[in-house]
Amino acid sequence: MTDTPALPAALAEIREDFLALPERERLQLLLEFSHELPDLPERYASMPGLLERVEECQSPVRAFAEVDDDVVHFYATAPAEAPTTRGFASILAQGLSGLSTQQVLDVPDDFPLMIGLNRAVSPLRLGGMAGMLTRAKRQVREQLAA
């Protein structure tokens, strides 16, 4: 086995920002992330069917990791009444976008458990972000194989 690659800068910074806060205030930071989820680019906003719909009992989210010339962009949309899901998607949109495909594939699967939200949000809910990350990696692999 090779050494685990370091977290990409944007994800490392997000992690440090969360860990620097007392636990109770980390929810507020997640809320700020939820406000910052970028709008979808026009081609997705006008054709939401292009985004992969995630069937789950929890909040509805549509997301897609797009590869363009080996650079990844992560797009997602979730309703306003699902701020936690929006916050998770926003963290990934800010943390993954602009990375190379290999950097995205190297992001640890348990990154969502590394940002200090286990007690404030609960591991079960963080599983929602882990699922989003897993799907993003699969989408990257599929585009690399195509």
Place this chain on the structure above:
Amino acid sequence: MAAPTDPTPRLAEYAHPERLVTTSWLAEHLDEPGLVVVESDEDVLLYETGHIPGSVKIDWHTDLLQPVERDYLDGAGFADLLADRGISRDTTIVLYGDKNNWWAAYTAWVFTLFGHEDVRLLDGGRNLWVAEGRELTTDVPTPERGDYPVVERDDTTFRAFKEDVLAHLGNGPLVDIRSPQEYTGERLHIPDYPEEGVLRGGHIPTAHNVPWATAVAQDGTYKPRAELEAIYREGGLGIATDDSVITYCRIGERSSHTWFALRYLLGIDDVRNYDGSWTEWGNAVRVPIVSGAEVGEVPGKAKAAQAA
């Protein structure tokens, strides 16, 4: 010092009209002394985006469940939680939340395990309050600490464990509140969705499938009593007033919504919620499971019939 009952005629039809309040009644009683409004959501951040003025937040995952063992907080923890939210033993609690009150009903059920007497649901939940354009605020209240005794949780009257369900088979109605696809076992695996893994699909033998949404009208309020009777009593599931009933779903939240309807709106005394639900049953070793749309038979009965 209970708050008055909402006199709305629609509610008076129910077996326990004092257990529901309408949005208009709540809007007029937000300043009622001795009344505390509690928001309980699936989404842990939703309260922070705006809530009913004066309401406090209780989260099912981070407040009601223990972090390590799969169980609820104990009497001391419960007393501390409620006192912190400004609730005393005689406080009237009005619960509301997202997703058609699933988590609000779940919280109401947990409060009932601790014997809190006056627990009500806001009919229609957060969705209806928002849809009606009623006031929301991001101001978080800092309530004066309540006076709450340490009460031992009663895990027998309204709560069922796996062993209770096994003993119940053939002795009373069992209501599966999940979607038809979960009931038949057709849907088990959610692609790339790693948590809450369940190994086996299907349902508990003899369980009838009545998805939770069957009990609500278009606006998320509970259906009128006559319609609920038609679904759960004669002509429907056939539940009798003196039946012992168990409800379950995936983790016990949707079934709390139906538990509430059976217990308080239809007045069936003996209704227990199996909170282990499918995430326990579908992973348990050597428990009977039926796949497909048939309700299935009590295990042992089929064997006995063959032998005879």
